[in-house]
Amino acid sequence: MGDYQDVSVIVVPYDSGHRGVRMGAGPGHLVEGGLAEALRTRGPTPSFATVHPEGDPPAEVATAFELDGLVSGQVRDALAEGRFPLVLSGNCNASIGTISGAGTGDLGIVWFDAHADFNTPETTTSGFTDGMGLAVAVGHCWRRMAGGVPGFSPVAEENVVLAGVRDAQPAEEERLAASGVSVVDANRIGREGLRALAGALDGLKTGMDRVYVHLDLDVLDAEKVGGANEFAPEGGLGTEELLAALGMVSGRFDVVAAGIASYDPTFDADGRVLKTALACVEALTSPATPAV
Ligand SMILES: [Mn+2]
Numbered sequence: 001m002g003d004y005q006d007v008s009v010i011v012v013p014y015d016s017g018h019r020g021v022r023m024g025a026g027p028g029h030l031v032e033g034g035l036a037e038a039l040r041t042r043g044p045t046p047s048f049a050t051v052h053p054e055g056d057p058p059a060e061v062a063t064a065f066e067l068d069g070l071v072s073g074q075v076r077d078a079l080a081e082g083r084f085p086l087v088l089s090g091n092c093n094a095s096i097g098t099i100s101g102a103g104t105g106d107l108g109i110v111w112f113d114a115h116a117d118f119n120t121p122e123t124t125t126s127g128f129t130d131g132m133g134l135a136v137a138v139g140h141c142w143r144r145m146a147g148g149v150p151g152f153s154p155v156a157e158e159n160v161v162l163a164g165v166r167d168a169q170p171a172e173e174e175r176l177a178a179s180g181v182s183v184v185d186a187n188r189i190g191r192e193g194l195r196a197l198a199g200a201l202d203g204l205k206t207g208m209d210r211v212y213v214h215l216d217l218d219v220l221d222a223e224k225v226g227g228a229n230e231f232a233p234e235g236g237l238g239t240e241e242l243l244a245a246l247g248m249v250s251g252r253f254d255v256v257a258a259g260i261a262s263y264d265p266t267f268d269a270d271g272r273v274l275k276t277a278l279a280c281v282e283a284l285t286s287p288a289t290p291a292v
Contacts, residue, residue, distance in 0.1 A: 007039050007285050008078035011050040012067055012089035012097075016130065017058035023229055026217075026263030027088035030277060035088075038278040039285060047083070049074055060129050061145065068097035068149045075101025075257055076151065084285060087259040092117050093133035095214050095259050100151035102257045108159040108208045109137060110201070110249050112242070113216035113262075114186070114233050116168035116176060123171035130262075134162065138181065157181050159208050161200045163245065164189065164219035167233045186235045197245055201252050211253035213246065215280060216262040217273055226272040229264040239276045246283040258284045 011031065015024035031048065039046040051070040053063050071087060075098050078085040087098045092113065099107060111117070117134040120141035124131055136142045139154025146152050157180030166186035168176070176183055182200040189196055204211075217228035221236040237245065249255060260277060268274055 005082060005084040006044070007046045008074070008081075008083040008085050009035065009039070009046055009048045010071060010074045010078070010085055010087045011048060012071060012087060012094045013050065014053075014063065014067060015090035016060045016128070017063035022090070023262050023264045024090035025265055026090055026261075029265040029274065030088055030260070030263065033271070033274045034278055035281060038281045061142075064091065064093050064129050065096070065142075065145045065149060067094055068100065068146075068152075071097025072100040072150045072152070079256065085257045086281065086285065087257070089259060089261045091130040091133070092214065092216050092259075092261045093130050093136065094261065095133055095212070096136050096146055096149055096152065098257050098259050099137060099155060099212050100149045102210070102212055103151060104153050104155045106208045106210055107155055107256070108161075108204050108211040108253065109134075109155055109214060110161045110163065110211055111214040111216075112164050112219040112237075112245070113162065113214070114165060114167050114218040114236055115216070115231065116162060116165050116172040117216075118162075118172040118176055119169065120175075123169070123175070125169070134160070134181075135175075138179070140175070156207070159204060161197070161204060163197055163200070164237050166235045167231075186237070189237065189241070190235070194241065194245055194248060198248055201248060205252055209254050210256045211249060213249055213255050213258045213284060215258065215260045215284075217260065217277055218262050220273060220276060225276055226270065227267040228273050229262050229267055231262075232267070239279065242276065243279060243283050246280060250284070250286075255284065
């Protein structure tokens with residue numbers, strides 16, 4: 001984010017339609033674990049709002065898109081009030097609501113994740129809707145459902161960087177390779193360092209200026225930092241590396257919204273992921289620093 005803004009924290013405590021369960025417990029844990037303090041170092045009056053879907057009984061796909069609609073409204077309102085929207089969600093696909101509320105026309109996405117989230121209903125083998133979030137964002141699937149989210153239109157593939165991925169399925173890799181999405185995977189970051197990410201970000205910079213930063217906490221190295229959830233694979237970014245990467249994004253772009261997702265506190269007994277997540281919040285909400 002550029003100039004100082006207060007932060008609107010939008011809490012989406014759901015995993016696959018279930019409130020407070022598994023990764024749905026992550027947002028509350030972040031809030032109770034010191035989020036307000038992390039934000040107050042940058043601004044005096046963060047606000048907190050929790051979304052409440054009405055669909056009963058909850059259903060994975062329907063509730064995910066209902067949540068997106070609610071998040072879209074919250075993000076739109078926050079931006080209209082000059083506030084910075086920070087969305088804490090169980091699932092990554094809440095990002096569809098965030099980008100819809102921010103307006104996708106000239107928007108870029110920098111998506112940090114161990115997984116590609118690039119499956120479609122035709123390629124998924126888990127049936128997990130959350131494994132499709134980035135594919136939805138660029139218009140590859142669930143087009144009718146996404147079209148019902150106020151403000152949604154697909155983000156241009158060329159405006160998307162996927163960073164830190166190390167667990168993509170072959171069908172996802174094929175569709176990524178055929179797409180305009182820039183992939184800076186964890187292996188490449190391991191070999192080349194963050195220069196690889198800098199190159200991809202500079203490639204984006206010609207096209208647009210406004211960026212949504214998406215942080216699936218399982219981008220973190222499960223061994224060196226800690227497991228963010230049951231799906232966290234080995235490898236990935238260290239805390240300092242991730243903070244440097246976020247600084248590279250905010251130094252280049254106007255970060256207009258951010259999302260933190262996929263945090264299951266039961267896998268973070270010693271709190272190291274929590275500590276890193278709060279440091280990421282500070283990095284994402286602090287004034288921009290020059291590009292490195
Ligand atoms: Mn994800």
